Amino acid sequence: MKELELQKAFMLIEPGPVTMITTSHEGKHNIMTISWTMVMDFTPRFALCTGSWNYSYEALVESGECVIGIATADLVDTILDVGTTTGRETDKFARFGLTPLPASQISAPLIKECYVNIECRVADHIKQHDIFVLDGVKAWINESHKDKRILHARGDGTFIADGEIFERRKRMGDKLPPGV
Ligand SMILES: Cc1cc2nc3c(=O)[nH]c(=O)nc-3n(C[C@H](O)[C@H](O)[C@H](O)COP(=O)(O)O)c2cc1C
Numbered sequence: 001m002k003e004l005e006l007q008k009a010f011m012l013i014e015p016g017p018v019t020m021i022t023t024s025h026e027g028k029h030n031i032m033t034i035s036w037t038m039v040m041d042f043t044p045r046f047a048l049c050t051g052s053w054n055y056s057y058e059a060l061v062e063s064g065e066c067v068i069g070i071a072t073a074d075l076v077d078t079i080l081d082v083g084t085t086t087g088r089e090t091d092k093f094a095r096f097g098l099t100p101l102p103a104s105q106i107s108a109p110l111i112k113e114c115y116v117n118i119e120c121r122v123a124d125h126i127k128q129h130d131i132f133v134l135d136g137v138k139a140w141i142n143e144s145h146k147d148k149r150i151l152h153a154r155g156d157g158t159f160i161a162d163g164e165i166f167e168r169r170k171r172m173g174d175k176l177p178p179g180v
Pocket residue numbers: 018030031032033034035036037049050051053054055056057079080082083084085086087088153
């Protein structure tokens with residue numbers, strides 16, 4: 001084996017789904033792009049990593065709520081727009097042609113253009129690393145969404161969309177939770 005530059009190691013772990021995270025704070029909706037996410041339990045419990053330089057951070061801390069919108073390949077340029085602009089003075093929904101829809105359990109909005117939206121409440125904030133632990137409380141899927149390929153960031157400004165599916169359901173056996 002050849003040595004891999006250590007600073008590139010994160011690129012092999014990064015490609016979870018690219019998400020658009022909505023928040024609502026002081027009467028204002030906002031969205032940011034996050035690719036540093038992780039599943040923590042089937043319940044469902046998730047984690048995401050962000051920091052105080054983002055305008056969404058304060059909203060997340062103060063409101064204790066957010067929506068995880070799952071981005072698909074058709075949204076590649078939108079996730080870049082949303083993730084390279086701050087919502088401090090801009091309404092990113094209006095500017096980037098996204099439609100906020102009311103969620104059922106929380107005040108942060110769903111994104112109509114997303115294939116899946118998961119309403120979440122913050123269960124914990126691990127301040128040392130700015131990890132937010134989220135409990136999913138309601139989830140929505142748009143089955144008529146044309147492009148269902150989930151988008152993955154590779155960490156170097158390139159992206160991949162879902163490709164080949166390997167079906168191994170039998171071999172996974174009781175490692176699969178009920179209902180999936
Ligand atoms: C592809 C992509 C992935 C990103 N992933 C993260 C991330 O995991 N965590 C984070 O804090 N910021 C991430 N960002 C940057 C934020 O989305 C960006 O700072 C955004 O402008 C914050 O918006 P806000 O100031 O309105 O909250 C990402 C941006 C892009 C384009």
